[in-house]
Amino acid sequence: MPSSHAVADSPFKIGHTPLTRYEVILNGQRHELLVKEERCNEFGSVKDRVAWYVLSKTMEKIGPVTSVVDASSGNYGNALACICQRMGIAATIVSSASISAYNATQIKASGARLVIAEPKPGESSNAARMRVAGEISRAESPVFLDQYSNPLNPAAHQYWTAPEVFADGPFDAVFVTSSSGGTSRGFSDYLQARQDKTPLFLVEPESSCAFMDSPSASTEKLKIPAYGSQRRSSFAGMKPDPNMIRMDEASALAAFTLLHEHKLSQVGLSGVGVMLGAMDWLSKQDKPSRAVCICADGDERYLDEMESRYIPSVAPAAYEAAKARLAPVIGGMRRMMCAKAYAQ
Known part of the structure; x- marks a missing residue:
């Protein structure tokens, strides 16, 4: 390897x-x-692997981070929120109204902020999540991990x-x-x-x-x-x-x-x-x-x-x-x- x-x-x-x-x-x-x-x-x-790999490799490249944002339908957001809680990193997870009750509850319990993205006319829920995560990154300057394209x-x-x-x-x-x-x-x-x-x-x-x-x-x-x-x-x-x-x-x-x-x-x-x-x-x-x-x-x-x-x-x-x-x-x-x- x-x-x-x-x-x-x-x-x-x-x-x-x-x-x-x-x-x-x-x-x-x-x-x-x-x-x-x-x-x-x-x-x-399985998203535990992705959340840790993306976050750890990002920190290897840019150094310590204090806050992150990313889009997720649920499992990745849950994993990232839990990992960030343990590492003292503020996390914002952008999901959709279809997120499972289990994942929504776990994300909030970890102390992360959960944002539900509302699609614009003709916009898919996935595209809405990615758009809102990008907007939050530009407005608040957390590191946008961008799992969907990374x-x-x-x-x-x-x-x-x-x-x-x-x-x-x-x-x-x-x-x-x-x-x-x-x-x-x-x-x-x-x-x-x-x-x-x-x-x-x-x-x-x-x-x-x-x-x-x-x-x-x-x-x-x-x-x-x-x-x-x-x-x-x-x-x-x-x-x-x-x-x-x-x-x-x-x-x-x-x-x-x-x-x-x-x-x-x-x-x-x-x-x-x-x-x-x-x-x-x-x-x-x-x-x-x-x-x-x-x-x-x-x-x-x-x-x-x-x-x-x-x-x-x-x-x-x-x-x-x-x-x-x-x-x-x-x-x-x-x-x-x-x-x-x-x-x-």
Whole structure:
């Protein structure tokens, strides 16, 4: 690892998250599904890595900082706010009205200022967050970390998350979703730099266009935080185009419910979508295969709003049909020993 990209020593428990193994039987083949449980980072998500990497590398470059501002749909803002609280740095997080109650509460509890950006006519919520964060930076002079455009975002995954995952390889395929796009681009850059032919799959709902246009040109509003994006990622442009699996949100919600009923998993909603994408791919393989999923966060961020917000956001018939279709598959899953224990 080049020293310029080396992960700065972190005073927090970030990284070395568990890789949990499942046995799943699909179309008569017995496969291994591995789940990278980023919920086990100290502040609860894969964005802990990005927040620490971006902040620490920025301070390496410009020296100590006293205040920062950045835009976030939720998890990154939560992680950055918690890290800044521990380091005595004032933080302003600009988010949208769609931020989860969990993340909003955590950000405020850390002492950070939470600003909700209101989109202008024709402006996406993501663009509004970025605009307001920039305005605050110009008016108040905090350091604008700019995670949505900062190359340190994908670098955190290229030089930290991906090497940690592939230390437990090889795999037949790796699966991620996109929000800022940093995870997807970081894994792509890691594989290309190593000339590793492991296929990388992005799993997103139909109306996401973070890296590729929606096949149906759907503009339906996304329902699950950080599961796809309706803004083209600043980190798009991967060559060749990424492999894409479209997995609907009703299926992700139904699978989340079933995984809880069977006490199989504590990953969050976007991670469940990624797991479904991997299972869809595995179902088409003609020999036993090993697929790894990067699951961004944990169920605690969604449980309190499942019945009031998330499940009612999809058509009841679609949710029930997905639950009936997925019940035998998830009911047949078997959790194995963790491939790697979390380093306390």
